Amino acid sequence: MVHTAPPVSRGPLTEPAAGRRTRPATTWAARLVSAPPVWRELALIALFYTAYTLTRLVLNGGTAAAFSNADRILAFERALELDVELGLNRWLLQEPWLARAANYYYGIAHFAVTLAIVVWLYRYRPEDYRWLRTALMAATAVALIGYWLYPLAPPRFLPDEGFVDPVQALGSWGLYSGQSAGALANQYAAMPSMHAGWAVWCGFVLARLGAHPLAKAIGVLYPLVTVLVILATANHYIIDAVVGTALVVGALALSWTLHRRRRSPRTPPNAPDTPVLPVPRARTAPEAAGTPGAPDVRADAAVADDAAVTFV
Known part of the structure; x- marks a missing residue:
């Protein structure tokens, strides 16, 4: 005699059965713990800035x-019709208030904006801080070598070509105003322009990691404004800006590639290949019925999925 038990209610799927996993919310404190130690980063920045300053004092080959x-x-x-610096310099000096603002921008934004973004990365984006910091330092290190190998007088030192230093012309404050600052x-x-290079780095960080549309817009505009300022104030040639930009872009690409390789799972070089086992083909009902000793698939198909069968 066959007794059929009542169907058992399966009920709603739980989260593990549905394949969903909950993950604890990541707080800023947890992100901060994963960042490099503060003291080590401060020491690294201080050491690097000292090398940056001392290297810039060296003038290879004289003036x-x-x-x-x-x-x-x-x-x-x-020869390439790229000499836009003189036209921008003359345009800027037509508006003294704008020229003074450009002098302050050139002297302050370069360090202040970059430092602010470095601190923001360390505080809120430690998972991206390492490779972005490495890219910035690598590009700057290569630039220091360029300063020593290829000394270059800025356009403001070429009055015979028509360039005018807005700091001297207006008696304004500037990055190199005063005897102490100049010395x-x-x-x-x-060459290269790290005003342009650092601005491109800052813009990349804001455009890529900024959560608000305004931050992304600033990330696009900041490098453009910086390049305009360094050309109009006669501090750089457009070639300087191109080389500085290319240097930072290359450093970002290389640092990101190395960062991804470190994060990707590694396979031992001598590990044998995992054999791929063939998946047996499912037999049809006629094939199964004609095979000696094969179970009666027709009888199995007659049993409902939600019924449990017991024999007495």
């Missing part, structure tokens, strides 16, 4: 080489 290189840069740009910096370190 004669710097002015000779400036003549070559101008000739190269004029502590290599003013012939124009």
Whole structure:
């Protein structure tokens, strides 16, 4: 005699059965713990900035080489019709208030904006902080070598070409205003332009990681405004900006590639390949019925999915 038990209610699927997993919310404290130690980062920044400052003080070949290189840069740009610096410089000086604002922008934004974004990355995006910080430092290190190998007089040092230094012309404050500031910096370190390079780095971070549309918009505009300022104030040639931008873009690409490789799972080089087992083909009912010793699939199909069968 066959007794059929009543169907058992399966009920709603629980979250593990449905394949969903809950994950604890990531707080800013947890993200901060995963970041590198603060003291180590501060020491690294201090060491790097010291090297940056000392290297900029070194002028390889003297000022004669710097002015000779400036003549070559101008000739190269004029041959390609890229010499937009003089026109921008004259346009800026027509508006003294704008020229003063550009002087302050050139002297402050370069360090203040970059430092603010570095702190923001460390505080809120530690998972991206490492590779972005590495890219910034690598690009700047290569730029320091460029300053030593290729001294270059900025356009503001070429009055015979028609350029005017807005800081001197307006008696305004600027990055190199005053004897002390001028003595502590290599003013012939124009190639590549890390004003442009750092601005591109900052813009990339804001455009890629900024949550608000305004932050992304600033990320696009900030490098453009910076390049306009460094050209109009006669501190750089457009070639300087192009090389500085290319340097940072290359450093970002290389650092990101290395970052992804470190995060990707690694397979031992000598590990044998996992054999792929063939999946047996499901037999049809006639095939199963004609095979000696095969179960009666027709009888099995007659049993309902939600019924349990017991024999007495």
